[in-house]
Amino acid sequence: MQTPDDADLLARLYRTLYGIRRFEQTCISLYRLGHIRGYLHPYLGEEAIATGVCAALGEDDYIVSTHRGHGHCLARGAGFDRMLAEITGKATGYCGGLGGSMHIADPDTGNLGANGIVGAGIPIGVGAALGATIRGEDRVCVVFSSDGAANHGTFGEALNLAAIWNLPLLLVVENNQFAVSTPVHKASRVVDLFRRGQGYGVESLTIDGNDVLEVYECAADARRRLLAGEGPILIEAKTYRQAGHHVNDPGAYMPQNQVEHYKARDPLTLCRQHLADDERADAIETEVDAEIEAAVDFAHGSPEPAVDEFLHEYEA
Amino acid sequence: MTNAAKPNSPSASRTLLLRDGLNEALHQEMARDERVFCIGVGIAERGGSYKVTDGLLAEFGPQRCIDTPIAEASIVGAAVGAAITGMRPVVEVLFVDFTLLTMDQVVNQAAKYRLMSGGARSVPMVLRTQGGVGDGVAAQHSQSLEGLFYHIPGLKLVMPSTPRDARGLLLSAIRDDDPVIFLEHKALYMTEGPVPVDEEVIPFGVADIKRSGRDCTLIAWSNMVPRSLTAAEELASAHGIDVEVIDPRTLVPLDRQTILESVCRTEHVVIVQEAVRRGGVAADIASIIQADAFDYLDAPVEIVAGRNIPIPYNRTLEQACIPQTADIVAAVRRAVYA
Numbered sequence: 001m002q003t004p005d006d007a008d009l010l011a012r013l014y015r016t017l018y019g020i021r022r023f024e025q026t027c028i029s030l031y032r033l034g035h036i037r038g039y040l041h042p043y044l045g046e047e048a049i050a051t052g053v054c055a056a057l058g059e060d061d062y063i064v065s066t067h068r069g070h071g072h073c074l075a076r077g078a079g080f081d082r083m084l085a086e087i088t089g090k091a092t093g094y095c096g097g098l099g100g101s102m103h104i105a106d107p108d109t110g111n112l113g114a115n116g117i118v119g120a121g122i123p124i125g126v127g128a129a130l131g132a133t134i135r136g137e138d139r140v141c142v143v144f145s146s147d148g149a150a151n152h153g154t155f156g157e158a159l160n161l162a163a164i165w166n167l168p169l170l171l172v173v174e175n176n177q178f179a180v181s182t183p184v185h186k187a188s189r190v191v192d193l194f195r196r197g198q199g200y201g202v203e204s205l206t207i208d209g210n211d212v213l214e215v216y217e218c219a220a221d222a223r224r225r226l227l228a229g230e231g232p233i234l235i236e237a238k239t240y241r242q243a244g245h246h247v248n249d250p251g252a253y254m255p256q257n258q259v260e261h262y263k264a265r266d267p268l269t270l271c272r273q274h275l276a277d278d279e280r281a282d283a284i285e286t287e288v289d290a291e292i293e294a295a296v297d298f299a300h301g302s303p304e305p306a307v308d309e310f311l312h313e314y315e316a
Numbered sequence: 317m318t319n320a321a322k323p324n325s326p327s328a329s330r331t332l333l334l335r336d337g338l339n340e341a342l343h344q345e346m347a348r349d350e351r352v353f354c355i356g357v358g359i360a361e362r363g364g365s366y367k368v369t370d371g372l373l374a375e376f377g378p379q380r381c382i383d384t385p386i387a388e389a390s391i392v393g394a395a396v397g398a399a400i401t402g403m404r405p406v407v408e409v410l411f412v413d414f415t416l417l418t419m420d421q422v423v424n425q426a427a428k429y430r431l432m433s434g435g436a437r438s439v440p441m442v443l444r445t446q447g448g449v450g451d452g453v454a455a456q457h458s459q460s461l462e463g464l465f466y467h468i469p470g471l472k473l474v475m476p477s478t479p480r481d482a483r484g485l486l487l488s489a490i491r492d493d494d495p496v497i498f499l500e501h502k503a504l505y506m507t508e509g510p511v512p513v514d515e516e517v518i519p520f521g522v523a524d525i526k527r528s529g530r531d532c533t534l535i536a537w538s539n540m541v542p543r544s545l546t547a548a549e550e551l552a553s554a555h556g557i558d559v560e561v562i563d564p565r566t567l568v569p570l571d572r573q574t575i576l577e578s579v580c581r582t583e584h585v586v587i588v589q590e591a592v593r594r595g596g597v598a599a600d601i602a603s604i605i606q607a608d609a610f611d612y613l614d615a616p617v618e619i620v621a622g623r624n625i626p627i628p629y630n631r632t633l634e635q636a637c638i639p640q641t642a643d644i645v646a647a648v649r650r651a652v653y654a
Contacts, residue, residue: 007476062401095434103432111435112400117424123390124425127397127405134353134379136404141397164385314431316469316569 002276010275013051013212015284017268020047020284022069022292023080027087027101030296031247035088040101043071045210045242048267050075053142054214056223062110062141063133064125065100066174069114072144076111078104080295090302097305110139118179119152121145122171125291126158128147129167129232140168140226142219148179150193159200159234168226169195170219171234174209176241181253197234209237210267213274242266328513334476335505337483338368338444340408344402344515345490352490353380355391356408364411366446366505392418392443394424396495396593399441404490412447412461412499419464420600426495438493442486443560446500448539448590448636453502458627458634460538460591464511465497466567466600472496472520473568477541479509482566484518492520501539521569525578532584532648535601536574537561537564540588540639547644555645557652567597575601576609583614584651590638594622618647 002010024042031040043050046068054063054075065072073083078094086093087101088312094106105113112128115121125143133163149155149174162169165169172183173193185191207218215237223232240262244251272281332340346352354360354369360383363370367489372381372567384391388409409415415422422443427428430438449458465473472494476482482500489496526541527548536544548559560578564571579585585605587598602617620639628634 093434095432095436098434099432100537105429105433105436107400107433107437113429114399115421115425120393120420120425123393123421124397124400126390127394127399127403128401131398131401132405134398154390154393157385157387158393160385161390161394163386163490165382244587313435314469 003285004182007275007277010213010271010286011280013055013216014268014271014275014281016051016055016075017047017212017232017271017286018285019080020074021289022050023070023074023083026084026292028247028295030088033144036101037089038100039272040247041068041245042243042247043068045262045267046174046176046239047071048212048271049172049209049239050144050235052212055216055220057142058139060110060137060139062112062125062128062139064112064121064128064141064143065114066121066144066146067114067116067118069104069144070101073104073106073111073114077109078106080292081298084295084299085302088299089304091305092226092298092302096296119145119154120147122154122158123161126161126167127171129162129169130165133165133167138227140170140223141170141245144174145272146173146179147175147184147187147193150196151179152188156194156200159197159202159232161202162232163202166229166231169232170222170226170304171232173234175235175236175238177258178241178245178254180245192236194234194236199288202232202234203230204236206236206238208267209239210262210270212267212271227294329510330513331508332479332511334479334509335366335368335504338486338500339370339512341483341486341490342369342372343375345487346372346380348434350539351402352406353382353403354408355382355384355395357384357386357410359383359408367503368542369408372585381551388417389415389421390473392421393425395441395443396421396429396479398615399439400429400437404440406444407488409443409445411446413456413459415443415445415461422471422495422497424504425469427468430470431497435564439495440493442496442498443490444498444500446502448501448503448635450502452629452631452634454629455626460622460644462499462567463591463596465499466597470495471568472566474498474520474566475538476500476565477504479507479540480511480516481524481563483511483516484516485520485565487515487517488520491517494589499538503539507542518565520566521571521636522652523562523564523571523574525560525574526563527559527561529558529582531558531582531650532560532586533575533578533582534559534561534586534588534644534648535564536561536588537567538590540590543641544588544644547641547648550641550645551648555649557648564591570601572604572608575605579605579609580612583612584611586618586620586644586647586651588639588644589622591622592624593619594624596621615651618651619646620644
């Protein structure tokens with residue numbers, strides 16, 4: 001039986017889920033129109049992981065994101081407006097237009113940044129957790145990573161460091177089934193990637209990454225245990241990338257039956273089922289749509305960064 | 317010393333080994349600033365391969381002097397993460413050769429974080445390591461790789477040659493808000509020299525004129541400084557050539573002004589580096605000189621550098637690959653008599 005508190009939580013989660021979904025769809029449109037340059041890696045289909053994990057965090061906690069990072073930033077509290085400004089290269093963006101889609105950081109909210117190098121964020125998260133431990137602070141660091149990163153050397157190295165130093169690190173492995181185009185079973189003999197953590201003596205579990213409530217509850221429990229000093233935890237969140245690797249990858253290698261299976265388990269659909277209040281969900285969507293429209297206007301109306309100032313600040 | 321930019325010398329000084337100068341700087345900074353911590357392979361219990369971190373564990377405890385597994389990439393990555401969240405890590409990587417394992421974290425992360433975050437955060441991390449030819453440690457433990465770091469915007473690059481410079485520059489490095497590659501030379505750790513008793517923070521981008529001279533500017537860093545000074549004495553006594561030896565001390569930022577002023581006076585230049593010649597720092601300094609002081613040059617800029625060969629094990633072959641005093645003497649004579 002759902003209590004009013006549960007309903008409020010679910011509504012909050014749905015707002016974030018839907019916000020990420022609409023934001024990514026908007027970015028794809030803006031990309032097609034030529035307002036976004038470079039690479040764009042949509043988080044479509046994976047929204048429940050960032051949403052559930054970040055909803056369980058405290059104000060002082062850190063997150064480390066990936067190249068597919070818009071969802072992490074938004075779930076951590078980034079505004080649509082400055083996000084879009086960054087992705088369209090404007091001076092009002094979170095990084096003044098210097099970072100772009102793959103490098104959005106907002107350290108003021110504990111968002112240590114997206115990363116264009118797969119696996120590179122894991123040791124950085126270890127360092128953030130280490131620093132917090134040295135300073136004796138009660139905060140945790142969440143590192144978002146992926147099935148692709150699990151085959152990277154830093155994955156094992158950094159997990160081992162977190163284990164021997166008993167750090168408050170939550171390593172979230174977003175297993176979206178593909179590393180660029182390579183399916184996980186071709187990249188690893190062990191397809192249940194949480195087992196990788198066990199070899200390092202790290203408490204490791206696997207969850208349905210499309211069910212935002214399951215993600216939230218698991219992350220909240222993990223955070224309590226991290227703060228109690230129980231050492232790092234690895235959560236493998238199984239999910240599915242509902243698009244190609246990047247905006248120009250049609251994902252032709254993705255098996256149609258798999259795509260259909262996961263579409264039926266879309267994180268937004270599952271959350272609406274939990275919420276069981278279509279009227280409330282629809283109202284949230286209307287509000288979010290308006291916010292994103294305003295954010296597009298904000299980005300379009302924002303100035304470009306100035307070349308002279310830029311060179312003065314960064315050339316050495 | 318004629319260099320006006322040189323910091324005032326406190327009166328009292330004592331003789332220290334270069335490694336002890338570094339050790340003193342670490343002790344001092346860790347006592348001064350609790351955000352500073354040291355991390356690396358074998359630095360705590362063992363005190364480091366060259367004893368640079370000796371005593372830090374006893375004084376500051378295992379949370380601020382941290383032994384690690386052999387996992388260079390992630391150790392440096394952890395330092396980056398700690399640095400962007402308010403700490404000031406000093407990482408030791410045993411050999412510069414091993415920093416190749418850390419290049420993603422150094423080049424793609426540390427060097428770029430300030431820009432990528434739109435200036436929101438910098439990475440106040442010092443990466444201490446050591447390079448160069450030592451006593452037959454062969455191809456994978458003898459390289460001079462400063463050119464790799466020199467090439468990367470966003471890094472600062474320090475290469476001390478004396479105990480005094482080593483201490484004063486390490487103090488600056490730890491207080492710097494950007495990532496600093498602090499490149500020591502394995503053959504210099506046991507070098508003795510005067511180090512002021514009082515704190516002396518040597519600023520980056522200030523070259524030191526190690527020997528004043530009129531006839532030729534000799535630019536050298538790290539272990540090529542003592543070798544160039546030996547060559548200068550020989551040139552003075554045997555050939556009557558008065559050589560000015562300039563040690564940039566920091567290659568990034570580079571003190572162009574001191575170099576160019578000297579070149580304009582002497583009109584002859586020799587640049588000495590232990591690193592292989594191809595694509596090296598010496599070639600870049602030569603390009604700066606020819607662009608900014610071409611009219612003053614009386615001869616082509618000479619470069620004395622390592623051969624474009626991996627360092628071999630055999631002593632004779634090893635020494636044949638890096639500049640010797642005689643090579644420097646010959647180059648100066650070519651430049652001056654040209």
